[in-house]
Ligand code: FES
């Protein structure tokens with residue numbers, strides 16, 4: 001079985017995986033980082049979004065071996081100790097989550113959006129979120145939270 | 154309300170958010186038990202077939218495989234249905250068996266045929282490919298009308314596909330009223346089949362402890378005690394004291410996680426055979442073909458009116474799809490949660506409804522957010538919209554003429570329910586204002602100048618929730634009571650744990666319920682913990698659905714809190730050497746009236762557990778109280794939803810420009826959470842109206858089996874919403890609360906479709922099926938054009 005080595009949330013990790021192991025499986029099963037979720041099997045829901053080398057990526061759509069040598073950040077690595085990342089804080093402030101299942105992917109995706117397009121309009125925010133499905137919130141408060149984080153990030 | 158505002162009415166930020174935002178929630182699939190194995194469930198690719206032979210030998214010897222089981226191995230009870238409906242001739246509904254693993258026949262795509270248990274999920278899945286199943290395909294019946302006509306039978310042993318033929322009302326009386334009517338409006342409605350799609354796929358971990366003989370099931374459930382009862386008593390014969398069911402963090406339910414599913418029984422049963430814990434997690438494609446679906450009604454309805462547009466009588470004939478088996482609450486959805494709502498907010502004096510529930514070779518259909526009430530609302534509000542157009546009244550005027558007046562409560566409808574409170578004019582007026590209905594004409598002109606059509610659609614709706622008074626539902630065939638329970642445990646240092654039988658899977662109970670405690674006991678939120686979802690911790694519970702958590706579960710908490718205060722007063726009286734009647738409790742302090750003697754709540758709590766000089770004959774140590782609350786009636790939230798859409802007639806694309814909802818949800822405990830619930834409901838309602846639709850082909854293959862084919866509402870399909878509340882208080886619970894979880898999904902679909910019809914009326918469009926996606930809208934416009942030209 002191939003061995004993969006990568007940096008996850010600032011820590012160097014390695015493990016043996018089957019070649020077909022997805023990055024999300026490696027994170028959840030080998031590293032027990034269960035904050036990254038799996039909501040679909042067709043790369044559409046975005047529950048699995050993490051950052052790979054600084055860009056948001058769907059960890060269900062990448063093999064673990066493809067992330068060999070990469071720098072990966074998951075939802076568990078976003079806050080600074082006990083202090084929430086401004087995007088996490090904004091989601092709380094604006095009630096941008098209900099069941100919390102889409103939330104890790106939503107937050108990771110939103111962080112990347114604000115980095116890439118700090119002044120995104122409501123329309124641009126909504127288009128960016130096309131790859132993140134939320135069944136609970138109707139997106140209203142997620143959009144509000146991201147607009148708030150545009151000011152605080 | 155204590156300092157900082159954490160009592161009733163405060164928009165307290167959610168207690169549960171931190172763990173979800175930092176990736177530290179614990180959902181079922183996050184649970185890993187020592188020695189855990191994995192299950193893969195082999196499902197039927199056939200909609201209807203006889204199983205001639207299953208050869209599992211190659212799979213059983215595949216790498217990592219511990220066991221393979223089929224229906225021949227798993228001879229257990231049938232997955233039960235919790236509500237018995239009787240046909241109009243008095244006979245009970247047909248309840249064909251629903252085995253967890255198929256017994257000789259499969260009846261829908263996705264039916265469970267075998268289970269493979271292996272060291273890893275990949276090994277289990279690989280091995281399942283080696284199972285050889287010889288099927289003799291049988292013709293599938295998907296269409297309800299064809300199923301009624303007979304021929305192919307889903308269940309041979311019952312000799313019909315008709316589960317029941319139920320009615321409410323007096324058909325003869327109705328026909329007389331129709332004969333005298335000045336005008337009759339008729340409509341044919343299809344309420345499209347939906348797939349719930351909570352974002353967390355269902356999962357279950359079963360575990361057996363050989364030493365104690367105890368089973369534990371971790372599962373994605375809205376009601377763990379109900380699962381314990383159904384699975385323990387009816388399917389696996391495990392007594393309740395040897396079965397623990399835990400529903401940890403659950404990623405959305407919307408009804409689909411109420412029911413007892415085969416996979417829960419399979420992993421629990423198999424865990425004792427294999428001797429190790431077993432985890433099963435649905436892949437999304439499995440969710441599509443194994444979660445209970447929602448809606449799926451075909452209805453013909455007629456409304457009789459006098460010459461002033463007053464409603465005289467309503468006659469409804471509905472066919473409701475049950476799918477291949479009866480899911481847990483399937484039978485009550487198109488009857489007691491549907492036909493009893495057909496008065497809506499109107500004074501219609503006579504109502505008759507006939508419902509035929511029909512088996513087909515499709516996945517079982519059961520309650521999905523709103524359950525029966527969205528179907529009733531869609532029917533009434535589409536009918537009222539059409540009636541207004543036919544008799545030349547405005548959408549607002551026809552409603553005002555028929556509203557139940559605000560001073561008419563309690564109001565007895567002709568279909569069994571008695572509404573306790575409401576003010577439909579108030580919600581309509583507030584919504585008209587919030588939607589800037591007066592500015593619509595100008596916006597419409599602006600759209601037309603761009604070659605677009607703009608429409609305004611109304612829905613003034615009502616629903617029954619806070620489910621439900623046990624005596625009432627019992628008389629209607631429910632096999633359970635629908636009370637809720639709570640325990641308030643005050644710890645020696647004055648902090649509090651509340652155990653509730655309600656279950657939170659997004660609703661924010663850990664916050665809302667803590668606010669009740671904060672309000673009543675004057676404690677800060679940090680001193681309060683809400684515990685739910687574990688049958689070994691919580692005394693009992695009927696769970697969360699039907700917008701019942703606050704109206705029923707919250708009331709149980711209040712009752713237990715009242716008992717705590719009463720007991721604490723006794724203790725305070727004893728310590729302060731006063732008469733109990735003189736003890737007052739306010740802002741967390743017990744005082745002796747007219748003196749400066751006082752004790753803080755924490756001191757009383759400590760004394761309760763350090764009762765050095767208690768008169769033990771009269772006063773027990775401890776401060777821990779339980780309550781069960783059975784509601785006196787349903788609650789009746791209602792309101793007005795107004796949709797404003799812009800349609801591009803060249804492409805058929807519908808854009809929701811404005812969505813306004815003003816709802817009467819009773820007293821609001823946390824306005825932030827209430828607004829969030831309504832947003833989510835609106836998104837699902839707009840989803841049903843414009844995007845979502847489950848499609849089976851004639852052979853019973855599920856065509857919409859993934860997110861590539863089933864259109865989930867995305868952020869860019871929806872507008873920001875305008876929501877508000879305009880409340881009257883529930884008259885029969887102490888909090889005055891009604892419920893807010895379902896109103897968005899119930900009220901909004903007809904508002905959206907009425908808006909689309911309004912936009913296209915001048916093009917000759919008279920009706921619009923759901924989902925009104927671009928293809929459907931474009932086709933409808935094309936077929937209407939010749940008709941419009943001829944008019
Ligand atoms: S799990 Fe759905 S996109 Fe990755």
Ligand code: FES
Nearest residue numbers: 098102134135136
């Ligand atoms: S918060 Fe539940 S899916 Fe988004």
